[in-house]
Amino acid sequence: MxxxxxxxxxxxxxxxxxxxxxxxxxxxxxxxxxxxxxxxxxxxxxxxxAPSQFKNSQVSLYGSIRPALSYLDEGDEQTWDVRDALSRIGIKASTEFADGWQAIAQGEWSVDIANSGNFGKARQAYAAIASPYGQVGIGKQRPAQYTLVAEYVDIFNHGNSPYAYDHESPFFVDNFVTYQLVSNGLTFMAGAQVDGNKGDSNADMINLGLGYDTGALHLGLGYVTQDTLIDGNVGGDNQTLGGVAAYTFSNGLYVAVSYQDKQYNFDQSLTNADRSGSTLDTALAYPLNDEYKIKLGYFQFKDGIKGNDSADYDGFNTTLEWNPLSNVRVHLEYLDKSLENGNDDQAVTIGFRYDFNLTWQG
Missing domain, CATH: 1.20.5 (Single alpha-helices involved in coiled-coils or other helix-helix interfaces)
Incomplete structure (x- = not known):
């Protein structure tokens, strides 16, 4: 049971x-x-x-803030002044849309630290397409004359550096169409300024440049032909041929020399107006140790004008730099500039520089 x-x-x-x-x-x-x-x-x-716009992209927000305090002695006047050594903020973006092909856009603006601290003029504003066959860009950009020649003597903490090149030569060019190709240590650059609002219907400026880099050596050549405007009309042209040689020795010593020959050509209505000028900029930098560096430079500008109207000048500068970090710099500079017609200038400057670069990768 x-x-x-x-x-x-x-x-x-x-x-x-x-x-x-x-x-x-x-x-x-x-x-x-x-x-x-x-x-x-x-x-x-x-x-x-829809695919994300940030896919295969990189965006960088960057800047360099460069305030300075100067004591200026201009012969008959001595002053203290807060100055700016070309502070800037910019953004650059690139997107790879095919193997070896990229779309690029960049905007960069000056920061007016010496006055109100507002954003100033645009330094660069362009878009470009880069491919295995070179890069084509349209907008306000660096010309070959600066990128391949002047940049290698532009090592000083001053808004007028390089001091001779600065007087009349181009740093940025608006309404600019450029082409650049880099291959086997050679860099070829070509650019044409096309501004329909001034001059004639042709290109207002053409700039060609060739650079060669091998190891610690850089050699660069640049040629510029630019219309001369008189009362809004083309009255001649300026033609500049320049070159640079720069080398870094094994002990860290850096030496660079840049020279430009400039021909000022005017039409027949201006008798005996043609003239020849030149610029010479030299730069030397030597690291005293991991944090301190000394820099020296000599410069000379000639405009080819005879007599009291000449703006010729030459001079030298020396700088002591302290770099506690790669993006932080403190400098003390002495500048002596002698004018052929006018009072000589001397300046003692202490300044700071802080760089930043924030990058996002997609």
């Missing part, structure tokens, strides 16, 4: 287990069906979603 009672209980337990198993299996099948439907819906949404 007892055995029969146990058998009934066992049968009941087995029956309940079978029912529970069947119910669980049904729920599992339903859940699996729901998960599969959800996965299909997610896949459908992913296919319908």
């Amino acid at each position: 007892k055995t029969r009672h146990i058998s009934r209980k066992t049968a009941l337990i087995i029956a309940m287990g079978l029912c529970a198993s069947q119910a669980y299996a049904a729920e599992a099948d339903a859940l699996s069906t729901q998960v599969e439907a959800l996965n299909q819906r997610i896949a459908q949404l992913e296919q319908n979603t």
Whole structure:
């Protein structure tokens, strides 16, 4: 009798287990069906979603803040003045849209620290397409004359550096169409300024440049031809041929020399107006240790004008730099500038420089 009672209980337990198993299996099948439907819906949404604009892209927000305090001695006047050594803030973005092909955009503006601290004029504002066959850009950009020649003597913490090149030569060019190709240590650059609001219907300026880099040596050549405007009309042209040689020795000593020959050509209505000028900029930098560096420079500008109207000048500068970090600089500079017609200038400047570059990669 007892055995029969146990058998009934066992049968009941087995029956309940079978029912529970069947119910669980049904729920599992339903859940699996729901998960599969959800996965299909997610896949459908992913296919319908537009690709992210940040995919295969890089965006950089960068800047360089460069305030300075100067004591200026201009012969008959001595003053203290807060100055700015070309502070700037910019943003640059690039997106790879095919193998070896990139779209590039950059905007950069000066920061007027010496006055109200407002954003100043645009330094660069352009868009470009880079490919294995070179880069083509349109907008306000650096010309070859600076990139391949003057930049290698532009090592000083001053808004007028390089001091001879600064007087008349281009740093940025607006309405500029450029082409650049880098291959096997050679860099070829060409640019044309096309501004329909001034001059004639042709290019207002053409700049060609060639650079060669091998190891610690850089050689650069640049040629510029630019219209001379007189009362809004083309009255001649300026032609500049310049070159630079720069080398860094094994002990860290850096030496660079840049020279430009400039021909001022005017039309026949201006008799005997043609003239020849030149610029000479030299730069030397030597690291005293990991944090301190000394810099020296000599410069000479000649405009080819005879007599009291000449703006010729020459001079030298020396700088002591302290670099506690790669993006932090403190400098003390002495500048002596002698003018052929006018008072000589001397200046002692202490300044700071803080660089930053924040980059996002997509």
